[in-house]
Amino acid sequence: MEITLEKIDIVRERARVSYAEAKEALEKCDGNVVDAIIYFEKNQKNVFDNISNTGSEFVESIKDIIKKGNVTRIKIMKDSKLLLDIPVNAGVVGGAIGIVYLPALMAIGAIAAVVTKIQVVIERPDGKEEVYDDIIKDTSADKNGNEEN
Numbered sequence: 001m002e003i004t005l006e007k008i009d010i011v012r013e014r015a016r017v018s019y020a021e022a023k024e025a026l027e028k029c030d031g032n033v034v035d036a037i038i039y040f041e042k043n044q045k046n047v048f049d050n051i052s053n054t055g056s057e058f059v060e061s062i063k064d065i066i067k068k069g070n071v072t073r074i075k076i077m078k079d080s081k082l083l084l085d086i087p088v089n090a091g092v093v094g095g096a097i098g099i100v101y102l103p104a105l106m107a108i109g110a111i112a113a114v115v116t117k118i119q120v121v122i123e124r125p126d127g128k129e130e131v132y133d134d135i136i137k138d139t140s141a142d143k144n145g146n147e148e149n
Helices: 005-015 019-028 033-067 094-115
Strands: 073-078 081-087 118-123 129-132
Touching: 005 019, 005 033, 019 033, 033 118
Parallel strands: none
Antiparallel strands: 073 081, 073 118, 118 129
């Protein structure tokens, strides 16, 4: 089927995507507008599932760091900007931090799933800081599940 500007506009409006994305979907779906819209619906569900999974992994990683102990503060950073600063008392266990800060941690995890490059800075009682760059795995993948270059 022919891919026309009219078809691209319909897909853009319905799926709220760019011209390039609409054209690409129409090409993959042989110019069928309905199939292109369905393609975006299915892809969007996969993205949200991935964000949810990464947010949960992020929270678990933070809990594990706290459980190892000897932590006074946890900072979540993106491009040298402080996103979240969590003071950790010596008597507080990972579960309590997870409960109190769970919404913020899940939000950071969701953001991290999309943008990556989040750093977690652990401050020790002696003032030393450890930087963790690999808490969030790079989740950037194309629509076929292959890593982008």
